[in-house]
Amino acid sequence: METLSTNQAHGGVQGVYRHESRATGTPMTFSVYVPPHAEGARLPVLWYLSGLTCTHANVTDKGEYRRACAEHGVIFVAPGTSPRGEGVADDDAYDFGQGAGFYVDATQAPWAAHFAMRSYIEEELSALVAAEFPADMDRQGITGHSMGGHGALTIALRNPARFRSVSAFAPIVAPALVPWGEKALGGYLGQDRAAWARYDACALIGSGARVDELLVDIGDADQFMAEQLRPELLEAACAAAGIPLTLRRQPGYDHSYYFISTFMTDHVAWHAERLKA
Numbered sequence: 451m452e453t454l455s456t457n458q459a460h461g462g463v464q465g466v467y468r469h470e471s472r473a474t475g476t477p478m479t480f481s482v483y484v485p486p487h488a489e490g491a492r493l494p495v496l497w498y499l500s501g502l503t504c505t506h507a508n509v510t511d512k513g514e515y516r517r518a519c520a521e522h523g524v525i526f527v528a529p530g531t532s533p534r535g536e537g538v539a540d541d542d543a544y545d546f547g548q549g550a551g552f553y554v555d556a557t558q559a560p561w562a563a564h565f566a567m568r569s570y571i572e573e574e575l576s577a578l579v580a581a582e583f584p585a586d587m588d589r590q591g592i593t594g595h596s597m598g599g600h601g602a603l604t605i606a607l608r609n610p611a612r613f614r615s616v617s618a619f620a621p622i623v624a625p626a627l628v629p630w631g632e633k634a635l636g637g638y639l640g641q642d643r644a645a646w647a648r649y650d651a652c653a654l655i656g657s658g659a660r661v662d663e664l665l666v667d668i669g670d671a672d673q674f675m676a677e678q679l680r681p682e683l684l685e686a687a688c689a690a691a692g693i694p695l696t697l698r699r700q701p702g703y704d705h706s707y708y709f710i711s712t713f714m715t716d717h718v719a720w721h722a723e724r725l726k727a
């Protein structure tokens with residue numbers, strides 16, 4: 451692992467790191483904030499998965515999580531959203547290819563060669579974080595925005611023993627039923643929709659996957675809500691499954707980091723409460 455930068459912030463250290471990923475076969479860049487802590491202490495970890503077009507830098511620059519993470523003693527990990535680089539397949543559209551990995555392991559050419567974001571997040575990066583940072587991997591929470599909210603929900607639903615807490619900002623909740631998801635899952639996984647179900651939060655819940663509870667915020671002025679995000683589908687799936695869902699429709703907020711940063715403090719505190727030793 452190579453350190454690209456470290457800066458002191460709120461008494462802790464905001465770092466940006468790069469490593470050669472076996473999962474994607476490319477260099478991958480991610481950021482980690484480690485709050486101030488006693489020597490030898492192991493701290494809970496909050497994963498934040500970003501949305502379309504993002505790198506680790508969007509939330510690192512605009513997410514405003516550090517004060518809350520310092521206050522609650524939570525490590526904050528922000529991975530990239532896809533493999534990138536000249537030798538990596540891409541698409542001209544913003545919602546497919548580089549910057550749009552959708553947290554799946556692609557099976558279709560030309561994507562399968564590098565697009566392995568499920569394995570990368572679930573296996574490789576978590577092992578690296580455990581080895582390199584003062585992280586207590588028995589206390590992990592996960593959140594994310596939009597495509598990253600989809601990643602957080604599906605990863606938590608597939609790995610309920612690993613995550614004690616899961617929340618999301620304006621997530622894609624049923625990718626198989628919306629244009630962003632149909633395009634991405636069809637492209638990465640092929641047209642057999644049976645292969646999509648493990649990457650669809652509402653489908654996972656419908657087939658029995660469970661988490662203890664969910665916190666979701668979405669702005670009621672979010673320009674993607676009606677066509678792409680469809681929070682009512684998550685509401686229905688959770689109601690049918692008996693999963694306690696706190697869904698907050700925040701008046702006047704859009705899809706941007708102005709929305710995310712406004713509610714970030716609430717999410718960090720909510721996770722910290724559930725990640726207490």
Ligand SMILES: N[C@@H](CCC(=O)N[C@@H](CS)C(=O)NCC(=O)O)C(=O)O
Pocket residue numbers: 500501502503504508544595596597705706707
């Ligand atoms: N740029 C796209 C929208 C993409 C978008 O809103 N991406 C969100 C995640 S889904 C984001 O976080 N963008 C980066 C940023 O705001 O810093 C468009 O033209 O419609």
